[in-house]
Amino acid sequence: MFLNEAMDNFGEEGEQILGQIAGDESQSSWRRGQAIRLLGEHRSGTGKKLLLGLLNNRATLCAAIRAIREYRDPEIVPQFIALLDDGNTCSSLVSFSVLEDRIDQLSPVLVSDEAVYALERMTGQHFEKEDENLLGHRATQPWKDWWNKNRTAFLANPLSFVPPETNDESEDDHYGCSVETIAVSPDGNMAFSSGKSYDPWVRAWDINTRQQIWATPSVRDGDTANTAVFSPDGGMVAMGTTNGAVKVFDAASGSRLHMLVLGAGVYSVAFSPDGTVLAAGLDSGRIRLFDTKSWCETKQIGKPEGLTEGIAFSPDGSLLAAARFDKVRLWSVVDGKELRTFEVLPGKPPKVFADEMEREAQLWRVASRVAFSPDGKLLATGSSAAVQLWNPATGLAINSSPSYGKVSSLYFSPDGQWVVWGNGWDEIIRWNPQTGKRLRIKNEFSLGETAMTPDGKLVLSPGARTDIAIFDLRSGRKIGVLTCTKRRH
Numbered sequence: 272m273f274l275n276e277a278m279d280n281f282g283e284e285g286e287q288i289l290g291q292i293a294g295d296e297s298q299s300s301w302r303r304g305q306a307i308r309l310l311g312e313h314r315s316g317t318g319k320k321l322l323l324g325l326l327n328n329r330a331t332l333c334a335a336i337r338a339i340r341e342y343r344d345p346e347i348v349p350q351f352i353a354l355l356d357d358g359n360t361c362s363s364l365v366s367f368s369v370l371e372d373r374i375d376q377l378s379p380v381l382v383s384d385e386a387v388y389a390l391e392r393m394t395g396q397h398f399e400k401e402d403e404n405l406l407g408h409r410a411t412q413p414w415k416d417w418w419n420k421n422r423t424a425f426l427a428n429p430l431s432f433v434p435p436e437t438n439d440e441s442e443d444d445h446y447g448c449s450v451e452t453i454a455v456s457p458d459g460n461m462a463f464s465s466g467k468s469y470d471p472w473v474r475a476w477d478i479n480t481r482q483q484i485w486a487t488p489s490v491r492d493g494d495t496a497n498t499a500v501f502s503p504d505g506g507m508v509a510m511g512t513t514n515g516a517v518k519v520f521d522a523a524s525g526s527r528l529h530m531l532v533l534g535a536g537v538y539s540v541a542f543s544p545d546g547t548v549l550a551a552g553l554d555s556g557r558i559r560l561f562d563t564k565s566w567c568e569t570k571q572i573g574k575p576e577g578l579t580e581g582i583a584f585s586p587d588g589s590l591l592a593a594a595r596f597d598k599v600r601l602w603s604v605v606d607g608k609e610l611r612t613f614e615v616l617p618g619k620p621p622k623v624f625a626d627e628m629e630r631e632a633q634l635w636r637v638a639s640r641v642a643f644s645p646d647g648k649l650l651a652t653g654s655s656a657a658v659q660l661w662n663p664a665t666g667l668a669i670n671s672s673p674s675y676g677k678v679s680s681l682y683f684s685p686d687g688q689w690v691v692w693g694n695g696w697d698e699i700i701r702w703n704p705q706t707g708k709r710l711r712i713k714n715e716f717s718l719g720e721t722a723m724t725p726d727g728k729l730v731l732s733p734g735a736r737t738d739i740a741i742f743d744l745r746s747g748r749k750i751g752v753l754t755c756t757k758r759r760h
Contacts, residue, residue: 290321333361340389345429355411357382384409448755450733454499459724465496476753485525503546511537539582552579581640586647594638599652611666615654640681653678670704684727693721712747
């Protein structure tokens with residue numbers, strides 16, 4: 272309370288007090304962080320000077336970057352460029368599971384990572400694909416190249432490199448949503464989306480009219496929605512988040528019906544075909560099954576090993592497939608027994624690694640998506656290298672196609688003749704395994720995640736700060752968009 276009052280009631284003197292607190296190493300880290308955050312929020316000239324001083328102080332550098340990047344002031348761009356070679360650690364990305372009583376440190380967050388993020392926020396420039404920084408590390412070389420190319424022009428006119436901020440209070444109701452996951456209702460009439468913590472709204476649209484039906488705030492505090500799925504009757508939507516929760520919404524109104532706190536990041540959710548079971552795949556590797564009447568847990572499947580990034584029930588509900596690191600595993604739903612594994616084709620490793628931890632993680636080997644054919648006789652798996660078809664009854668490989676990048680969504684057409692996926696290189700691909708025919712749709716909207724309507728005619732593709740594109744899958748043409756608005760209804 273005192274810190275807020277100091278800024279709100281004492282003007283420049285209050286800002287100086289906050290600056291002293293922020294730079295005082297005897298203060299608690301929480302108190303110093305709050306002081307820096309308040310200085311960043313108020314963006315006054317005095318606050319800017321104080322923050323610049325904190326940016327040059329090793330003890331306050333990391334917190335200062337996070338606060339001062341909100342200024343969007345071109346004068347500090349050269350300072351951020353100078354930090355791109357700084358290998359010091361700001362903090363750590365940590366995975367934890369309360370139920371499994373373990374804590375795993377995944378990766379350090381470096382000063383250079385924070386500098387890259389600040390540059391992205393200030394300039395509007397992005398040089399990485401979404402799946403190129405899975406460990407939280409950001410590529411610095413593209414920014415060095417950008418600076419070498421634009422240094423002279425930047426110093427001559429810095430303001431031209433920092434786009435103006437949009438005014439959320441303007442009469443223009445359009446809002447550039449940042450969607451991470453999208454789902455389509457079983458009848459093909461409704462779409463649901465959710466995404467990053469900096470776009471904390473979940474939304475629903477009428478696909479036929481292209482009108483937003485409702486929007487409700489749901490994702491907060493650095494959380495990200497990774498996955499979403501409609502129930503088979505279309506009445507509910509389940510969404511999994513990195514903060515370790517599954518949120519279940521009423522599809523018609525957007526009201527939240529249930530919230531399951533799982534203690535580990537949720538990267539995949541799926542309803543059984545009869546709608547009686549909801550499965551959640553966790554970053555701990557386990558898959559947890561819940562009864563959709565009582566919402567009590569009924570079973571856990573799998574060992575705590577690797578990330579479970581994609582799961583799917585067989586059409587009769589007897590089998591559950593899961594993409595887990597370099598393998599896809601198949602279980603019996605009734606008894607949780609593992610039946611067999613499928614070795615996916617790995618992608619090519621990066622030519623340059625951000626650090627040794629990225630090399631050890633071997634992310635290019637990860638299996639990311641699974642899907643059963645409508646008759647249950649085929650299992651499709653997607654990795655960074657290929658989409659492969661298997662016989663789930665025997666485990667034998669049947670066919671494969673290059674995926675042209677990490678597979679972020681994977682479907683069969685209703686007649687089972689086509690396999691459709693979105694990849695990390697902004698493409699939607701339709702492949703006929705029988706004929707070998709392949710259609711590649713260039714998709715500037717994409718983050719890789721897509722959703723196909725149940726009739727197999729349309730594919731919806733969201734992206735960062737854009738509308739959601741609608742593609743005709745037969746022709747490959749974009750035929751419309753779903754536009755985010757600020758209205759809740």
